[in-house]
Amino acid sequence: MKTFLRLILVLAVIGVVALIAFIFIPVQRTPAQTALAADYTVPEGQGEYTMRLADCAACHTADDGVPFAGGRPIESPLGTIYSSNITPDPETGIGNYTLADFRAALVDGLRRDGTHLYPAMPYENYRMLSEEDIRALYAYFHDQLEPVSNPTPETELSFPFNQRWALRGWNWLALGDPGFTSTLSDAELARGEYLVTGPGHCGACHTPRSPIMTQAALTGADDAFLSGGEIAGWTAPALRGANSAIRGWSAADIRLIFATGRNAHSAVNGEMQLVIRDSTQFFSDEDLDAIAGYLVHLNSGEQAPAEPTETATEQLLASADPSMDLGPRLYLDNCGACHFVNGRGADEVFPELDGSSLVTANSPTGLISMILHGGELPSTAERPERLRMPGFAHRLSDDEVATLASFLRQGWTNDAGPVSAADVSALRDEPATN
Amino acid sequence: MHARAQAAREVPLDQYQPEYLTAAEYAFIMAATDRIIPEDGEGPGALETRVPVFIDRQLAGDFGTAADLYMEGPFTPTADPFLGTQTPLTPAEIYRGGIAAFDAWCAQTHNASFADLDAETQDAAITALSEGDVPLGPELREFWSLLLQNTREGYFSDPQYGGNAGMASWVYIGFPGARGSFFEWVGRPEAYPLGPVNIAGERA
Numbered sequence: 001m002k003t004f005l006r007l008i009l010v011l012a013v014i015g016v017v018a019l020i021a022f023i024f025i026p027v028q029r030t031p032a033q034t035a036l037a038a039d040y041t042v043p044e045g046q047g048e049y050t051m052r053l054a055d056c057a058a059c060h061t062a063d064d065g066v067p068f069a070g071g072r073p074i075e076s077p078l079g080t081i082y083s084s085n086i087t088p089d090p091e092t093g094i095g096n097y098t099l100a101d102f103r104a105a106l107v108d109g110l111r112r113d114g115t116h117l118y119p120a121m122p123y124e125n126y127r128m129l130s131e132e133d134i135r136a137l138y139a140y141f142h143d144q145l146e147p148v149s150n151p152t153p154e155t156e157l158s159f160p161f162n163q164r165w166a167l168r169g170w171n172w173l174a175l176g177d178p179g180f181t182s183t184l185s186d187a188e189l190a191r192g193e194y195l196v197t198g199p200g201h202c203g204a205c206h207t208p209r210s211p212i213m214t215q216a217a218l219t220g221a222d223d224a225f226l227s228g229g230e231i232a233g234w235t236a237p238a239l240r241g242a243n244s245a246i247r248g249w250s251a252a253d254i255r256l257i258f259a260t261g262r263n264a265h266s267a268v269n270g271e272m273q274l275v276i277r278d279s280t281q282f283f284s285d286e287d288l289d290a291i292a293g294y295l296v297h298l299n300s301g302e303q304a305p306a307e308p309t310e311t312a313t314e315q316l317l318a319s320a321d322p323s324m325d326l327g328p329r330l331y332l333d334n335c336g337a338c339h340f341v342n343g344r345g346a347d348e349v350f351p352e353l354d355g356s357s358l359v360t361a362n363s364p365t366g367l368i369s370m371i372l373h374g375g376e377l378p379s380t381a382e383r384p385e386r387l388r389m390p391g392f393a394h395r396l397s398d399d400e401v402a403t404l405a406s407f408l409r410q411g412w413t414n415d416a417g418p419v420s421a422a423d424v425s426a427l428r429d430e431p432a433t434n
Numbered sequence: 435m436h437a438r439a440q441a442a443r444e445v446p447l448d449q450y451q452p453e454y455l456t457a458a459e460y461a462f463i464m465a466a467t468d469r470i471i472p473e474d475g476e477g478p479g480a481l482e483t484r485v486p487v488f489i490d491r492q493l494a495g496d497f498g499t500a501a502d503l504y505m506e507g508p509f510t511p512t513a514d515p516f517l518g519t520q521t522p523l524t525p526a527e528i529y530r531g532g533i534a535a536f537d538a539w540c541a542q543t544h545n546a547s548f549a550d551l552d553a554e555t556q557d558a559a560i561t562a563l564s565e566g567d568v569p570l571g572p573e574l575r576e577f578w579s580l581l582l583q584n585t586r587e588g589y590f591s592d593p594q595y596g597g598n599a600g601m602a603s604w605v606y607i608g609f610p611g612a613r614g615s616f617f618e619w620v621g622r623p624e625a626y627p628l629g630p631v632n633i634a635g636e637r638a
Contacts, residue, residue, distance in 0.1 A: 320616065322629070332615050335615075337613065337617075341617075400635075
């Protein structure tokens with residue numbers, strides 16, 4: 001008995017020591033993965049360009065705020081996380097960050113003081129950044145940008161999520177190897193893969209999360225990568241697999257979405273509008289082609305959707321039969337003028353509803369929000385027009401929106417579940433996301 | 435706006451509380467629009483479609499107060515009508531002055547205000563007005579053309595403005611309203627089967 005108690009005591013002491021060590025021994029920082037020449041200088045313009053590739057503005061610029069001065073609230077399932085000021089202000093920004101401090105933030109999720117960043121910062125993905133791109137970002141944010149004094153709100157999550165030290169354990173499970181090695185031999189495909197997995201951090205939204213909120217896969221070799229996720233209640237559609245939203249799209253179709261937010265099939269919605277506005281429209285033609293080529297490659301095993309044929313839905317709508325159900329009638333009264341009876345809209349103006357990932361998403365949140373509050377395409381250099389779909393909240397009751405949405409989800413070749421008036425009611429007073 | 439339109443639609447026309455018109459002026463508008471688009475024609479009349487409500491609300495709003503018109507002068511009301519509106523009066527003031535002057539003419543010529551005349555005499559009086567045989571003065575010379583135009587507008591415009599109640603005029607002429615979705619019916623020989631929809635999304 002005495003021996004047993006002694007053993008318990010020893011184990012308890014070991015446990016306490018281990019916990020103290022876990023909490024207080026500083027995390028090792030990942031060193032540079034490539035030794036650049038001592039006289040390496042960041043090429044002219046590369047800093048700003050890499051900022052666009054990594055879409056830093058998405059989180060670090062608040063609505064109506066100074067660019068990169070932080071303070072943007074980011075809603076997470078764990079609570080609101082406020083982005084930090086990444087201008088070179090010494091007190092409130094990153095002015096005192098050395099290159100090593102800055103690299104640790106990008107690839108290890110560590111602040112200068114050694115505490116953990118919340119993984120709203122996509123360091124799972126930035127961990128793959130090349131040393132050249134890290135240097136470019138450091139040059140841009142530390143050396144080129146004007147400092148802006150802007151203290152950002154303290155992120156205050158509830159217990160236990162406010163125990164940042166625990167992220168050390170999370171990082172063991174979440175993080176892959178630092179740096180990037182492509183499995184693809186084609187140089188253009190490899191470039192596309194790098195942009196998608198690393199700086200573009202597409203997986204942060206488009207890859208599902210594990211039960212402990214890590215990205216389920218970090219590289220294209222794993223089928224879970226880009227197989228669809230969720231952001232702010234909206235579905236970030238699958239970009240590969242049988243349900244791929246871009247199945248059958250040509251490289252030119254994909255390039256056009258990134259350059260202009262619209263193509264022959266679709267128009268971006270929700271948070272993706274901001275990605276086009278702040279990030280992808282500024283990509284070089286070479287990089288857009290590389291990304292498009294890589295995404296086509298990811299979908300190469302999938303069958304393209306069948307050529308559209310006249311459906312029963314189209315025949316019913318075209319009949320204008322006064323005895324039709326309320327769903328198709330609401331479509332004719334509210335939607336048909338732009339999206340047409342075949343649900344195929346018009347190229348680069350009115351997105352297709354037949355086969356639309358927004359319409360058929362598992363969660364109808366995005367579709368309901370689009371009907372209630374409308375949406376707007378970003379202005380891009382190639383297509384400056386901010387095409388806007390109006391909201392119909394003033395015109396349709398909760399029951400009518402539910403009936404219309406259910407019709408859309410079942411119309412033409414769509415096959416998704418119905419929507420209830422309660423689903424609509426919950427979103428009616430929510431401000432539009434764009 | 436929408437709620438008010440709903441409320442205004444629910445009140446019977448003879449109990450409607452005008453926003454701009456006086457009781458006597460409202461009685462005139464009721465009588466005059468009823469002669470311009472009478473109930474006994476092929477389609478619905480001006481009263482069934484609540485045209486007087488439309489006119490009253492337009493006169494109470496930006497149209498009546500000439501909010502969108504250049505009103506700084508110089509004004510030369512006697513100028514050639516070809517040169518357009520030259521009156522210093524707002525549309526609401528033209529109605530006020532026009533109704534008073536026309537009613538005075540009716541009292542002098544037919545011994546009663548317009549609203550109290552029988553239909554036949556009303557038609558004669560309104561014909562005289564339309565042909566310029568009622569001396570109104572140059573500032574009021576647009577009175578008849580405004581009344582006729584606003585009656586048509588109240589009859590055919592979207593119901594949110596108070597007239598075209600129940601979209602009755604649209605049903606009558608077969609106009610599908612704010613649907614804008616009948617592309618596939620262009621050129622087809624048969625009549626389009628669906629009734630109209632208004633801007634608020636209601637169907638008739």
